[in-house]
Amino acid sequence: MLTAITRKLKELTRMLGTRPYYGFVTGHGYLTEAQVTEVRRVLESPTQAAETVAEYERRFAAVVGEGRGLATAGGRMALFATLRALGVGAGHEVIVPAFTCSVVASAVLRTGATPVFTNVDPATFGTDPDAVAKAITPKTRAIIAQHSFGIPCRVGELRALADGCGAALIEDCALTVSSTRDGVAVGNTGDAAFFSTDHSKPMNTVVGGFFYTRDAGLYDAVAAQLNNAPTLPEAQQRRLFGQFLLERRLARPACYGLYQLIMLGKSVLRRLSDPGMTFLDDDYVVERTGAYAYPARLPAMLARIGLFELDRWPAEAARREALLQRYLTAAYGTPLAAHLPAAYADPALRIVAHRLAFTHPGADQLKTLMDARVHTAWTWFMDPVVGARAGLASLGYAAGACPVSERVGTQVLNWPCVVEQGAEGPLLEFFAQVARQA
Ligand SMILES: Cc1ncc(COP(=O)(O)O)c(C=O)c1O
Incomplete structure (x- = not known):
């Protein structure tokens, strides 16, 4: 200690x-004061919330390919909704690369299925088809093809393996957007893909996730789950807006130390007075508090930030x-x-x-x-x-x-x-x- x-x-x-x-x-240091005011306006009076989120979904999906997508509060929730829509649950196995974030494994566990971990491919830092081939069993229902650090993994080989065993292929694009292998952009080889837009990811909406598919039936099945899902609690949205303002000013090379000092101060305060969660921290613990819905939809205010990121x-x-x-x-x-x-x-x-x-x-x-x-x-x-x-x-x-x-x-x-x-x-x-x- x-x-x-x-x-x-x-x-x-x-x-x-x-x-x-x-x-x-x-942070979003590139945004003007007027653009920040626009984000605040969406937070304060979300009268056109549905339109803002729908526009974000349409434009994000268009960056990925010709399919459609839905915005969630975290990438993990897009994965969870996809697995559920595919009927993955108790007694099933999902192959997950052991070079990932625990919230991916916990999304699998929340469906009742078992994550089966496989070695990473040191040539791409993504999912290794050779390791996946050895991990397939009669219980395998889904394979996660993770593209790490912007590098596409050997996704064509994974597609063949998934087809060979009747499993779904889900691309984890949390760390990779717009990269291509043989001219095909990540997200377009699997049955579905999920993205993360949390503040450490390629596009930044402070927290956020995205489901994408070219399969109309799968889109409808995921939409059926997400359309009725609530968004994040209002108090958490206000804290996220505060985080956005803080990072816009300080999460920059010129004042990174100050940003880290304030983040440390915030985490100490949280321990002392528990002002509530900003990020989606509930998914890192076993005893969850239920502080936010799971899956939850992306708040419109964050979709507004996302539209600036897409621009x-x-x-x-x-x-x-x-x-x-x-x-x-x-x-x-x-x-x-x-x-x-x-x-x-x-x-x-x-x-x-x-x-x-x-x-x-x-x-x-x-x-x-x-x-x-x-x-x-x-x-x-x-x-x-x-x-x-x-x-x-x-x-x-x-x-x-x-x-x-x-x-x-x-x-x-x-x-x-x-x-x-x-x-x-x-x-x-x-x-x-x-x-x-x-
Ligand atoms: C490889 C990978 N996949 C998925 C996720 C989950 O994304 P989110 O935090 O938006 O749920 C992460 C988060 O760090 C990740 O690193």
């Missing part, structure tokens, strides 16, 4: 004293694709180049990067170097299933079950690709410095 507090204090001192400092959350997405996606190339150019000719995953050199892929990711046997030493400017505590995924407050066993993950995922977790390093416009220069210079020492 004492070491954890000392570590946190050291980390904060370093962040407060260093500018720019890079985290993995970037800038084409330019932003191109910028992140280019930023990845700048990282790679800086890495070539340094010892780090030998550690890059094969996916970055695969001509079949267009990668709209979310994070630059690679593994390195000296990851701990490199993290110590990176700490000078990058918030490495938010590296994904150091555990095979992260964030389970009651431990991995509570989600059915047995230690040692996925050794490749566990090894990758000890060696993985992330560099941000969601970076405020104009702040990329010092980050790339710092990256080049670290790469030379790798």
Whole structure:
């Protein structure tokens, strides 16, 4: 406990004293005051809430492909509603990559089905078809194809495996939007896909999720569940709006330390006075409080923020694709180049990067170097299933079950690709410095 507090204090001192400092959350600093007022107006008088959400759904789906979609308060809820619509429940198995967030496993568990964890593919950091092939049983009803860090996984092979055993293929696009494999954008190979738009994801609505499918029947079945679902409680929406304002001002490289200090203050206050949840924290614990509905629909105020995110997405996606190339150019000719995953050199892929990711046997030493400017505590995924407050066993993950995922977790390093416009220069210079020492 004492070491954890000392570590946190050291980390904060370093962040407060260093500018720019890079985290993995970037606020909406690009929005004008008038646009913020527009978001506030939707919060205060949600008279056109349904229209705002419907417009967001139509435009988000159009970014993914020719299918349709529905907005939820979290990606986990879109997955849950999809599984339920597919009739997945008790006695069934869902194959989940062990390189994910615990809320994915808990969405499966909430249906009554059992998550079966498989090793991650070190070449893409996504779902590994070879590992999935070994995990299929007569009880398999769904396979999750996870695309990590902006890199499409080997989704065509997963499609063939799902077809071969009569299971549904669901693409987890929480970390990847608009990337393509052989010209096909993520989200369009599975029976359905789900996205996350929480503040650490490619598009940011503070919290949020999205269900997408090209299958009209499946769309209707998911809509039947979600159309009657409530949205988040009003008090939580107000806290989310406060978080949006805070991050717009401070979740930026120029004041990242202050942002982290305030976030720490907020979490201490929560322990002392329990002002209620901002994020969807109930899903990380076993004893849930029922603070929000599950599944819940996306509040219109967050859909309004999402519409601004969609407006800038084409330019932003191109910028992140280019930023990845700048990282790679800086890495070539340094010892780090030998550690890059094969996916970055695969001509079949267009990668709209979310994070630059690679593994390195000296990851701990490199993290110590990176700490000078990058918030490495938010590296994904150091555990095979992260964030389970009651431990991995509570989600059915047995230690040692996925050794490749566990090894990758000890060696993985992330560099941000969601970076405020104009702040990329010092980050790339710092990256080049670290790469030379790798
Ligand atoms: C790979 C992956 N899938 C799904 C999710 C769930 O998204 P949400 O938090 O919006 O429910 C996460 C969240 O971090 C994730 O990392």
